[in-house]
Amino acid sequence: MKRLIAGLVLLLAAASCSQETSRTEGKDASKVVVFGTIEENALLPEIADFENQNPGVEVQYVRFNGLALYNSVVSSSQGAAGPDVVISSAMDLQVKLVNDGLASTYKSSETESIPEWARWRDQLFSVTFEPVVMVFNKDLMRGRKLPRTRAEFADQIRKDPTFWKGRIGLYDVHESSAGYLMFSQDARQGSDFGSFISTVGSTKPFTSGSTQKLFARLAKGELAAGYNFLGTYAMRAIKSGANLEVVYPQDYTLALSRTILIPRNARHPNLAGKFVDHLLGRRGQTMLANESGLMPIIPTGDKPNLAIQAAGANDGPLRPISLGPGLLTYLDRQKRLKLLSLFDVSIGREPRLVESGLTTEEIALSPPREVR
Amino acid sequence: MTILFLLGGIALYTGANVYGRASADRSFDRLLSGSALSILEATSVVNDQVQVDLPYAALDMLAAARDDRVFYRVVAPSGVTVTGYPDLPIPSGLLAKAQQQFSGEPYFFDMSYRGETVRFVVFGRQVATPKGTRWLWVQVGQTRQARDRVARETIISSLLPIAVMTLLALIGVWFGIRSAFRPLGVVARDLTTRQPSDLQPLTTRVPSDLLPFVDATNDFMSRLDESMRTLRTFIADASHQMRTPLAAMLAYAYVKDDNPAEMRSSLLAIERSGKRLSNLFNQLLSDATVSHRANLKAFAAIDLVAVIGTSIRDIVETCPDSDIRFQTSLQEAQFHGDFVLLKEAIKNLIHNAVKYGSAGDTPVIVSLNLQPQVYIITVLDEGPGLGDIDAETLFARFNKSSSSNGGAGIGLAIVRQAVRSHGGEVRLSNRHPRGAQAEIRLPVAAI
16 A cells, blocks of 8 residues: 555646556556545555455555545546545535536445435445534533533533633634535524524634644643534544543534545546445444444444434434535535635634635635645 | 237327326426525525525425436526536527516426436526616526436336236136137037037037027038938939849849740840839939039020920930920020020920820920010920829929839929029929929029
8 A cells, every 4th residue: 555645745646647547557457546534544444454355456545635635526527637436524525526427326235235315326425424523621621511502502601701712623614624514514403503603703713624633732621622523533532542521412413424436537446346345344334433433334233323323213413414415505606605704704704705616617626735 | 900009009108108207397397496496585686796595405305306416506687607507508599588588487498417318497586786677597407317217107107007907908808709719619529529420409508699600500410411311311212213123134134944935025024124224324314413513503595495495306306206396486585594404304394294194196285485584384295194192292302103103203303403493493283174284484583
């Protein structure tokens, strides 16, 4: 396995690949290029296992942020070198790729084994199922009651604004596409979300597009709470010694999936299919749960996944984000601008008028960024 | 039949197809226009800028068709796509209309977009601009997967019962025909396994539809039985007739004495028997000829005067002593018939008259007359007449009354058969005060 650290270098390499294709055909034929938003350490065991199971096959994993990932697939559909497999937590962008006809259909016993709500058009498949939670630093919160709902959280902020000042961590929705997805789903779900986010925003929260930075600050006690964090990351931070507590909001808990697709222009669709099967298969799913610390979409034998069963019923406080054209709504240019400026205004920032163009006609080929 | 069935099938399928597609479009178009309408309602013009707050439900409601892709756009009065997919296709006619005005009704159309056929709706709304009222419009499209599936299901659900019913009907017809024809099979088996001599009527129980067939068969068999019996009787009688003279000849042939006188009388007796046999054979041959020709009906235009003349000449040749007179006022008697048959019949009658009627020197008188539509030929003699004998019995073959007179008893039967084959009739009667009369009536029109 070839690991490249900087996505920027990689995209350049991928671009130059198109010229080298003819020379390295033999070697190239057994290389699967995977673009993803998952931090590579999390996916490393999976990739190593896949390479062991398929001798001679090499997996090249490149990490992108969601928007850059989306743009790379769009540009690959126009002839540029692109990935064979795309795995992303930005469900909305993945749905848009499928809706715009940039993904290819893939069917296998593995893809059929995941629940129907977890796939779309046999082109997009959920690999994980991850609740979106509030995370608190137990040291800082000592003596304080942990809020169980958004309303309770807002209440606490209003009662003691000085404590909370600068102590809440939020994903910067401009930079994190998963952050934007969760923010937009909040806007959809909560009728009083506007007042909640302005209350949170009034504390001058710390915003970042980087999960690492947010968790680092939370673990060090620079932040007291993180809102709309992924539960799986929180569990991992706790495992590695951080004194944190995870709260599943009781008014409603969103659940997000990392989804996988094979671009229409994939160079090695067969190997790509194998890789998809590997991630969705029992062995791969178990590995995701045990070694990557992610919640698999298929309940694995030793860990029955009650959350997923609840998701199938689609009721109770668990609100899984379902795949489908509805997700296109918040990618609408005007809608997106409106939401981004709502975020900016809420946290007391001048709204950025530059839009991260998403409509097909104006593809923003923003350079891939290292999210760490 | 097959072609008719096929054409019907095609018509039915086309109909169901159109209906299925239309009904699928009707229900999904409602969703599509609902979606477009909700986007339109979320559209406002602020400071000459078209603003859209795309409702989540607008696109999510289209997820009712789970696997279909969705496209939309909002177009400002200037023709610029404000948000959504700017390159959605639109029929040029509708586009021209869009610059002018919409009726406020949704327009639906199918067009290809991004490699798939997409059902689009275009919905317009009037807005006030500084330049006056203008139209802005929303276009929403959805791929046809769910529609086509619903249409297919509609087609199947409407055609399946028909197909099943047709199949059942065909099976029913098959069984019906089979059971209707089963009695025929039984009849056929009955007939094939029968002895050739068994002409008993069929007793198989058959449906009433088949009764005429069975009745006709039974009727035919009874007639066949009758004619077989007649034939057997005829053979028995004919052999009996032949046996007597043959036995006599053999008896005379075994004369033991060398007495020339005895031998001479024996030879005379043998000659007599031989003549009788020869006569019998001639009559049988004549009978066979008449039967054959009567069946053949090889009729042609003939002259009855010539027929009678020839008959009289033939008789006179064999019996030079006879006195036969022919009376007729006709120069020629055109008739459609068989010359040989009629000649044979008339000869027989004249022969009988000569043989039995003119014992003395009384003449036999043959006459021919034409009454309207019928020729009447009469043969008169002044002999002893028929006596008490029923004339009808004389027409039967080998009848006792004639054979006891030394005749073979076939002659009159031949006459009747020949005349009847011409559609005519023959009668025998006594004359007053003495003699017999034979009368043949031949209808002219009878062909």
